[in-house]
Amino acid sequence: MMSKNTQADRNPPADKTAGQTKPRGKGKKYLVGLPITVWLVLIIIVPILIMFATSFYKKVGSNIEPIFNFGNYAKFFTDSIYIPIFFKTLLLALAVSISSIVLGYPLAYLVSRKVKRFRNQLYMLILVPLWVSYLVRIVAWRAILGRGGVLNTLLLDLHLIKEPISLFIYNPFAIFIVLTHISLPFVFISIFTSLEKIPKNLINAAADLGANGPRTLKEIIIPLSMPGVLSGFTMAFVTALGDYIIPQQLGGPNGLMFGNLIVSQFGYAYNWPLGAALGFIMFGIAVLILTLSNKASASEGYLE
Amino acid sequence: MEEENFEIELQNIRKVYGDLIAVDNSSFKIRHGEFFSLLGPSGCGKTTTLRMISGLEEPSEGNIFLAGEDVTYKPTYQRNVSTVFQDYALFPHMNIYENVYFPLKMKKMSRREADPMIHQILDLVNMGNFEKRLPQQLSGGQRQRIALARSLVNKPRALLLDEPLGALDFKLRIQMQKVLKDIQKDVDITFIYVTHDQTEAITMSDRICVMKDGMIHQIGTPDEIYNSPATQFVAGFIGDMDFIEGRADQVSDGEVVVAASGSKFVACRAVGAIRPGDPVCFCVRPEKVHILEDGEEDGRYINRINGKILRVVFRGNDFEYTVKAGDIEIRLIVPASGTFVRVVGDTMKIGFKSEDVIVYSYEGQGCHDEQKHAG
Structure with missing residues (x-):
């Protein structure tokens, strides 16, 4: 009531538009948000819309013509090369996210609940890889997994193998290892955060009501940290789904992933419309996964 | 047992x-x-x-x-x-x-x-x-x-x-x-x-x-x-309590006479080893302090104070008066019914029985610190 009155006082009755103008404060708030909105629209929304439009164009000869058609999407389903690689990529992303969680959960649990001394140092140590450039990490992994790499040298010195083997590099296994390594800190952070959110009293209460350590973990800690697990899963999955540098650098002949197919359409093949269509198919999968995990963690998020 | x-x-x-x-x-x-x-x-x-x-x-x-x-x-x-x-x-x-x-x-x-x-x-x-x-x-x-x-x-x-x-x-x-x-x-x-x-x-x-x-x-x-x-501490923490600082004057079997602000008070109960001359703290519950009407001579109320009303608080069922006499401030609680309301500045004669007073030897600090702590 008060604000309405002051509003009326401010606008003289002679002003015919007084009834229609928005309250001044609100208008200012919109202004504050304007630059960032424009920025986001320009660098994210507009390019996506352009690519979306491009995905319905057609490559004629060596030109891209704005002829509306569904041919690019149809090609994904009809050309036998795309579907198998698409599923291989999904499978790899799934394997990467599951292994990141299998490794990241115990790590987060230990740092959050069990370690007392050097807890912060340990936490930082796990996050250190994030400071190292993505490409440097790829090179480092090549030095570990390669024929003359650390792993082979070690196995040779232990006399477990007679000559260097190339089982570790230039195959999907190498991609899997390196993507897992890259996803791990993200998965760790998200699980760690959700573990930290669990009130100590719930753990005490569980013990008080007769639950020993493992049962408390199973009945209380794991269910309550599910939102972290889900968001970690999503992050790892989406990262692994779209990556094309690691497959290109470490994947070898069998390591062609869906991301590489998309990139090549924008490069050698110079078929942007097809590339855009394939990109949108992947984009759709990522959006689907994000939506599902958001829904799931909304219903699991008891500790907000 | x-x-x-x-x-x-x-x-x-x-x-x-x-x-x-x-x-x-x-x-x-x-x-x-x-x-x-x-x-x-x-x-x-x-x-x-x-x-x-x-x-x-x-x-x-x-x-x-x-x-x-x-x-x-x-x-x-x-x-x-x-x-x-x-x-x-x-x-x-x-x-x-x-x-x-x-x-x-x-x-x-x-x-x-x-x-x-x-x-x-x-x-x-x-x-x-x-x-x-x-x-x-x-x-x-x-x-x-x-x-x-x-x-x-x-x-x-x-x-x-x-x-x-x-x-x-x-x-x-x-x-x-x-x-x-x-x-x-x-x-x-x-x-x-x-x-x-x-x-x-x-x-x-x-x-x-x-x-x-x-x-x-x-x-x-x-x-x-x-x-x-x-x-x-217990005296101050549980329920309401008036604390008065004083000095033990005479100590005998079952009775301590305390001097405070020029008056003498008799207490039947003492806690701790108290010798004459020791600083002590004696306390009485506000609801045990009575108003002595003019001319009323009730011998049971051995301890008496003549003072001025410093504060009056109406608490629904009862009134809480704070009476000041010399260095002593004492609160008393009287039922609201049956008494006419006195106002700040009025003189008031109050008294309490010796068996309602407990004397404690100083526990390191003055009694009023304790009181604050309890509040």
Whole structure:
């Protein structure tokens, strides 16, 4: 009531538009948000819309013509090369996210609940890889997994193998290892955060009501940290789904992933419309996964 | 007495955190079915004591016995006691039924076996219709009842309650006090109740243990605690109390005469070794101080003061007057009915009996510090 009155006082009755103008404060708030909105629209929304439009164009000869058609999407389903690689990529992303969680959960649990001394140092140590450039990490992994790499040298010195083997590099296994390594800190952070959110009293209460350590973990800690697990899963999955540098650098002949197919359409093949269509198919999968995990963690998020 | 079986016994319990002594040399015994309160200001060690009984904290020294068995170093989940936490600690991802089933599940009891027990206990706390709800969907008082049900369903030897009503508003607190007391009678389980609220402790407990700075000051029935406070701290902490600083003048068997602000007062009760000349603190409950009408000569009111009214507070049922005479300020409480209202500045003659006065030897500091602490 008060604000309405002051509003009326401010606008003289002679002003015919007084009834229609928005309250001044609100208008200012919109202004504050304007630059960032424009920025986001320009660098994210507009390019996506352009690519979306491009995905319905057609490559004629060596030109891209704005002829509306569904041919690019149809090609994904009809050309036998795309579907198998698409599923291989999904499978790899799934394997990467599951292994990141299998490794990241115990790590987060230990740092959050069990370690007392050097807890912060340990936490930082796990996050250190994030400071190292993505490409440097790829090179480092090549030095570990390669024929003359650390792993082979070690196995040779232990006399477990007679000559260097190339089982570790230039195959999907190498991609899997390196993507897992890259996803791990993200998965760790998200699980760690959700573990930290669990009130100590719930753990005490569980013990008080007769639950020993493992049962408390199973009945209380794991269910309550599910939102972290889900968001970690999503992050790892989406990262692994779209990556094309690691497959290109470490994947070898069998390591062609869906991301590489998309990139090549924008490069050698110079078929942007097809590339855009394939990109949108992947984009759709990522959006689907994000939506599902958001829904799931909304219903699991008891500790907000 | 010696042969009696105690439910819980603490022997010389001490708990130290670094330099801080949280609990010092505490010993007490609690009988089966007793409603036992640990009462004291925050930081007095009452919650730490409770946590040591439940096993969430390990004592630095001393032993804890549950039904005669030494459980000092037994993990929490192997002790047959249950705690009701201040914030209830209900599991947010389980509905009410699952929450109450939890302790039975931990005992490997099947759902079918547990079902009647769960229904029975939920009915006991009047929450039978809420089985399918999540804890977040309940009010504070309802969560309290569920926490109680969850702790009781296991039939523990003792129920430990850590300021369970602290988060509730006044009306609900009074109501829950009755609920708790009724439930305790129904289930016949020992209750150990931690609170900083002296009214709560007095109205609910069979016995009270008053603590301060990790030390036990007194253990006794509410009547003993209220009427014969063992230390100056207890006197100030429990109920309302007037403190007057003075000096012991004459000390004889069963009587101490105290000089304060040029007057002499007689007290029948003294605590601590008091010799003539010692600084002392004597105290009397405001409701034991009477107004002496002009011309009234009641010989029972040996101790008399003529003073001016400094403050008048109307409290509904009664008036609280503060009377000042020399250095002495004394509050008295008189029923609102039957007295005409006096105003600030009026002179007033007041008196109190010698048997209502307790004299304490100084405990290191003046009595008014204590008073502030208690408030």
